[in-house]
Amino acid sequence: MRPRDENKVTKAFEAALQIIGQKGIAGLKMQELARASGMATGTLYIYFKDKNDLLHQMYLHYVGQMHRIIWGEVTHQADYPLRFRQKWYNYVRFVQQFPAEMIFMEQYHRSPYVSETAVHQGDSLLQPLIDVIEEGQQLGYLQTIPAHLILAYLCGSVQEIVAWSEDGSLPPVTDILHWAWEMTWRAVSK
Amino acid sequence: MRPRDENKVTKAFEAALQIIGQKGIAGLKMQELARASGMATGTLYIYFKDKNDLLHQMYLHYVGQMHRIIWGEVTHQADYPLRFRQKWYNYVRFVQQFPAEMIFMEQYHRSPYVSETAVHQGDSLLQPLIDVIEEGQQLGYLQTIPAHLILAYLCGSVQEIVAWSEDGSLPPVTDILHWAWEMTWRAVSK
Amino acid sequence: MRPRDENKVTKAFEAALQIIGQKGIAGLKMQELARASGMATGTLYIYFKDKNDLLHQMYLHYVGQMHRIIWGEVTHQADYPLRFRQKWYNYVRFVQQFPAEMIFMEQYHRSPYVSETAVHQGDSLLQPLIDVIEEGQQLGYLQTIPAHLILAYLCGSVQEIVAWSEDGSLPPVTDILHWAWEMTWRAVSK
Amino acid sequence: MRPRDENKVTKAFEAALQIIGQKGIAGLKMQELARASGMATGTLYIYFKDKNDLLHQMYLHYVGQMHRIIWGEVTHQADYPLRFRQKWYNYVRFVQQFPAEMIFMEQYHRSPYVSETAVHQGDSLLQPLIDVIEEGQQLGYLQTIPAHLILAYLCGSVQEIVAWSEDGSLPPVTDILHWAWEMTWRAVSK
DNA sequence: TATGAATGAGACTTCATTCAT
DNA sequence: AATGAATGAAGTCTCATTCAT
Secondary structure: OOOOOHHHHHHHHHHHHHHHHHHOHHHOOHHHHHHHOOOOHHHHHHHOOOHHHHHHHHHHHHHHHHHHHHOOOOOOOOOHHHHHHHHHHHHHHHHHHOHHHHHHHHHHHOOOOOOHHHHHHHHHOOHHHHHHHHHHHHOOOEOOOOHHHHHHHHHHHHHHHHHHHHHOOOOOHHHHHHHHHHHHHHHHEO | OOOOOOHHHHHHHHHHHHHHHHHOHHHOOHHHHHHHOOOOHHHHHHHOOOHHHHHHHHHHHHHHHHHHHHOOOOOOOOOHHHHHHHHHHHHHHHHHHOHHHHHHHHHHHOOOOOOHHHHHHHHHOOHHHHHHHHHHHHOOOEOOOOHHHHHHHHHHHHHHHHHHHHHOOOOOHHHHHHHHHHHHHHHHEO | OOOOOHHHHHHHHHHHHHHHHHHOHHHOOHHHHHHHOOOOHHHHHHHOOOHHHHHHHHHHHHHHHHHHHHOOOOOOOOOHHHHHHHHHHHHHHHHHHOHHHHHHHHHHHOOOOOOHHHHHHHHHOOHHHHHHHHHHHHOOOEOOOOHHHHHHHHHHHHHHHHHHHHHOOOOOHHHHHHHHHHHHHHHHEO | OOOOOOHHHHHHHHHHHHHHHHHOHHHOOHHHHHHHHOOOHHHHHHHOOOHHHHHHHHHHHHHHHHHHHHOOOOOOOOOHHHHHHHHHHHHHHHHHHOHHHHHHHHHHHOOOOOOHHHHHHHHHOOHHHHHHHHHHHHOOOEOOOOHHHHHHHHHHHHHHHHHHHHHOOOOOHHHHHHHHHHHHHHHHEO
């Protein structure tokens, strides 16, 4: 339980992501995960107490990563519409670059392995996004609609578009992104 | 002789939905399902070849149901914007009234039990929705953006809003629906 | 349990024989047997108390049949060597014409379904064969070797030859029978 | 790390043989087998893919063992009749000392678990026996009768005699063996 | 009597977790 | 710490038998 080799944790997360992307959380077997991570079954249990703990830690890890990416490239001095747009693009980019992460995070919520605390911790990461929306409303750029509603609307549309794009039901994300942004900005801007 | 009780299939579907809504597909146990459906374990295997087949048939059943509901109450003579709005409301109502069905259909896609044919059959039901969007574009009501993109955008935003509403992260759907519609119509209309 | 339609019993026996010939007693399922016999599962249980009873009755039926065939065509006035040969041929013919019956009778002995009484009744049918052998010994035609030993020797060699012939490991029985008889007669005659 | 204990395979084979000898292949339950082999149920599935595979491997194992025993004690320099007799005795000894093995091998052929390849591999082991018979024919010691026919004749008679002896229908094998050999040699020798 | 749907004990098998090395 | 063989509870599925029609 005291990881000596942090590298192993990363290996396990990545392999788990891969497997979950294909077969869902229900399809993740500890033995298969160990082999895919290049370690023995027992080793997994040195780094993670059990399967629940593995998924819990994994959830926190990827929520954190998502958070950092969304807050990554924003020009702090820019005017609001540009900053908003940058954040939206960051979010799209994240959802696009890390589809497996998204699938995992969605599945985790409704799985028999879910942990209350993990979800709470995950949810708390949304607050800064709420703040950005409320800032835009105060500046008169965005519709005065409950910020959470706007956030849900934005997240949902982006996720679905990227998901369909991955499926092949839609063209590659980069080819359709400007349209998606047009709809989005029309929807939320004043 | 006792006639084959087709009612049992429905019973099984409903009980399965209930269980999946709580514990996810991974948490669905055939024995528990049988008990919850008021029948013996073996009886399930009269109506369904195995667990895969149960979920496959279930998926088709609920995709069909969703389809019928969305197409349900539309005033055929009404002008396009009204008809479009009715469909959107129907979809919201479905997502809202049948959260378990939605959860199941989403989970099924990325589960170890998924069947290629089931997903294909499910996807084909989207075509009429595409048709509606394209009609609106030809009539000049909707943005000329790929219809699939619009559909993904609409489905995603609705699903997420309803989901958050169910979570308690948002107020009841009925209280926020008009705002959601405003955003939606601004997004897609010309 | 009070068979009205004796025809159904025969149908069941024949179908069971067919199935056992292919998959062994362990492979005989009551439902499959019912369908193969052209009746419903429940009907089997009108004619037979349970699977054990079915096999028990079947065993007695076919042991009796074998007995009648072996004792069938013998020229009572003929001299001993001819009569002996006729019986041996009868036995071969039986084993050959009723391979499924033989397989069943052999398997039945070492099955979890075996009934003591059935086997005793079956064994008692061998006595007349013993009598024939002892008659031949008294008349000085056969080696003075324990009659049961001779009988086992005869039965075993015939069964194996016919079995291999059915398998394809040997040519058709009729083509090789004279050689088998030569070996047999050399073995037992004085 | 605990090394893979190949001993466990042998343990499983022996316990399975014991159980099959008593209750037939149909009576072999994986859980009971595990307990009788001194291991957990799951352990069986480390060494064998499933019940079919267990029986398949077991069949090959015992066919091989039989083969080695039959070819065991033969005086290579001895003249043909003696060598032939030694082989026959070896075969008798095998059938006698390993009745459970014989029962298993016979039952396996006509079981729902049988594998084509296993039987083929088993059959191929008969070739050397055929060779011995053909050698005797070329040397003028044995009747010129198809070698397979002679082999079937020999195997069948031996098996049946030993079986009856085990049953109690015949005296102990050792007490009657010389008579059996006399019959056998008269049957096949020129 | 005949039917075949329904039953549920019990079989086969999996897989999260432990443990000897 | 690392390994992977071993464990056994728990899951899926079968099939002899019963039962309502």
